[in-house]
Structure formats: C-alpha cells, structure tokens
Amino acid sequence: MQMLLYCSMYRGSPFERDRDIEMILDSASRNNKQHQLTGVLLYDEGAFIQLLEGQKSDVDALMSIIKQDTRHKKIRIIFYEEIRVREFEDWSMKYFDCGKANRLSAESLERFRAIYLNNFKVSSEHALKFIKHMVQEPI
Numbered sequence: 001m002q003m004l005l006y007c008s009m010y011r012g013s014p015f016e017r018d019r020d021i022e023m024i025l026d027s028a029s030r031n032n033k034q035h036q037l038t039g040v041l042l043y044d045e046g047a048f049i050q051l052l053e054g055q056k057s058d059v060d061a062l063m064s065i066i067k068q069d070t071r072h073k074k075i076r077i078i079f080y081e082e083i084r085v086r087e088f089e090d091w092s093m094k095y096f097d098c099g100k101a102n103r104l105s106a107e108s109l110e111r112f113r114a115i116y117l118n119n120f121k122v123s124s125e126h127a128l129k130f131i132k133h134m135v136q137e138p139i
C-alpha cells in the first residue's frame with residue numbers, strides 16, 4: 001500500500017468555498033470507498049492538505065485526477081511512501097477545518113503550517129503525528 005501527503009491552494013472565492021468543499025467531499029465519499037481509499041482532507045486558510053492511502057495503483061489514479069482539478073493550484077507532494085498498515089482506516093475522507101479547531105494551541109497550528117507552507121522537510125512520522133493530533137475527536 002501507498003501513502004501520499006500533498007498540499008495545494010484553493011483557487012475559488014471565499015463565497016464558493018463551502019460549496020466546493022462540499023462537492024469535493026461528495027466525490028470522495030462516492031469514489032473512495034469503492035477503491036478502498038482512505039484518508040484526511042484538511043483545510044487551513046486557503047490551503048488544502050490531503051493524505052491518501054490505499055493500493056498504489058488506486059492512489060496514483062486518484063492523484064492524477066486530483067492534479068487536474070481546477071479548484072486548486074500549486075500542488076506539492078510532501079511525501080509518498082509505501083506503508084504496511086493504514087493510519088486512517090475508518091475514514092473514506094475525513095474532513096477537518098483547521099481554522100475551526102479551537103482546541104488546537106496557536107503554537108501547534110504554527111508548527112503544522114511550517115510543514116506545508118515553508119516546504120519544511122519532515123519525516124512522515126512527524127507529519128502524521130500532527131495530522132492525527134489535529135483530527136482526533138474532541139473528548
């Protein structure tokens with residue numbers, strides 16, 4: 001299996017954003033289950049950070065579709081590596097808006113932003129730790 005993490009920038013206007021995200025999540029829930037793709041989509045002030053996991057051929061096929069999607073730009077792969085077990089097996093595409101995450105400290109959010117905004121070189125474990133911390137359900 002393969003895990004891919006990338007980030008990109010949303011292209012639309014703030015007025016279109018909620019609807020665009022809703023449509024993206026509709027596509028994800030329709031298609032990802034069928035291909036046993038799982039993962040997380042984070043939105044943070046105009047940036048998307050998406051983690052995809054599944055069979056290599058499925059991850060590659062979806063990524064080539066996503067790369068052509070005009071709703072975003074500046075797509076940058078953060079890591080792409082082989083995995084043995086899934087990290088997000090329960091979610092065909094978990095959505096999380098970082099801006100609405102008031103349980104996150106400003107410091108954690110800044111550190112996470114450094115990962116994708118400044119092309120920060122991180123190990124996949126480090127990036128995963130942040131993502132898991134972000135999306136964990138409030139207690």
Ligand SMILES: Cc1cc2nc3c(=O)[nH]c(=O)nc-3n(C[C@H](O)[C@H](O)[C@H](O)COP(=O)(O)O)c2cc1C
Pocket residue numbers: 008024026027028029030031032041048050062065066067069071072093
């Ligand atoms: C940031 C971003 C993430 C996306 N994630 C997914 C995804 O996980 N699964 C998916 O099927 N489409 C995803 N899409 C949408 C695809 O680019 C494409 O529009 C969609 O797969 C087309 O399938 P449909 O005709 O069934 O809607 C994403 C698009 C963007 C901009």
